[in-house]
Amino acid sequence: MPRLTVTQVADGLHLASTGLVNWILAEEDGQVTLVDAGYPGDACRVRESLDRIGRTMDDVAAVLVTHAHVDHIGGIAWSGLTAPVLTGADEVPHAKREFLQQATEKDVLLRAWNPRVLLWSLRILAVGATRDVAISDVTAVASGTPLDLPGRPVAVPTPGHTSGHTAYHFGGAGAVATGDALVTGHPVTGVRRPHLLPGFFSHAPDEVARGLDALTALDADAVLPGHGPLWRGSVRDAVELARA
Ligand SMILES: [Zn+2]
Known part of the structure; x- marks a missing residue:
């Protein structure tokens, strides 16, 4: 059973x-913006994460989706979250599963000779990686200006990772x-940077290059990735490390 950690990054x-x-x-102000929501089997841990910061599912004002892979949207449908779900315009049809831009079971099986991939595939099966996670009610998020949501x-x-992949800049927190445009760890890679x-x-x-350019332009000294630990340092330096 995966163990949940909740790390405070900024106020x-x-x-x-x-x-x-x-x-x-x-x-x-007692309301929460959620960015992504884990695997279907993480629904209980999404609730627990809210509990850890003294909030409940009812306090979620919106769920912002970086991209519509099962490990990022699974917890939305399976936890019964009723808040509005928003994602990049090009990611909306993906979230509705009008098409799928995700590694298939065959993609994974072909690489299962790699012990890291094999172990990871067993772990993700246990958290519902093959369940249906389509979201019917999802709308396009406006980009480029602060949203009227907690954290602005x-x-x-x-x-790059997907066509409509979207990052979220929390300018006030410098984060x-x-x-998955930039990660700091993943069970398949074993890399921790x-x-x-x-x-x-x-x-x-x-x-991919265009997506990384967009990150480089941001003023942020904390990187909160889809996978791996919090990274303290400028996002520009993080991108440079990733490109190296
Ligand atoms: Zn992911």
């Missing part, structure tokens, strides 16, 4: 992690939720 900003995947809680996040299109996920996870590879 009102928290990074929740199960070791397999992360999500973010931004709290302001700004949506930043960061294509950015990078989703800013890096990119392996190619078979990337579904718009021609756009």
Whole structure:
């Protein structure tokens, strides 16, 4: 059973992690913006993460989705969250499962000779990686200006991992939720520093450079990735490390 940790990043900003995947809680005036929500089997841990910061499911004002992979949206449908769900315009049809830009079971099986991939695949099966996670009620988020939500996040299109992948910049806290555009750890890579996920996870590879450029332009000295630990340092330096 994955163990939940909730790390305070700044006033009102928290990074929740199960070791397999992360999500973010931004709290302001008793309301919470959730960025991503883990696997279907993490539904109880999403509730627990809210409990740890003294809030409940009813306090969630909105769920911002970085991208519509099962490890980031699974906890939305399966936890019974009723808050509005928003994501990048190009990610909306993906979240509705009008198409799928996700590593298939075959992609994983072909790499199961790698012990890291094999172990990871067994762990993600246990948290519902093959369950249906389509979200019917999801709308496009406006990018480039602060949203009227706790933490005043700004949506930043960061294509590459998926076509509509979107990061969220919390300017007041000097932090950015990078989703899977930039990670700091993953059971499959075993790397513990800013890096990119392996190619078979990337579904718009021609756009990766553009997505990283968008991150480089942000003023942030805390990186909250979709996978791996909190990284303290400028996002520009993190991108440089990932590119190296
Ligand atoms: Zn992911």
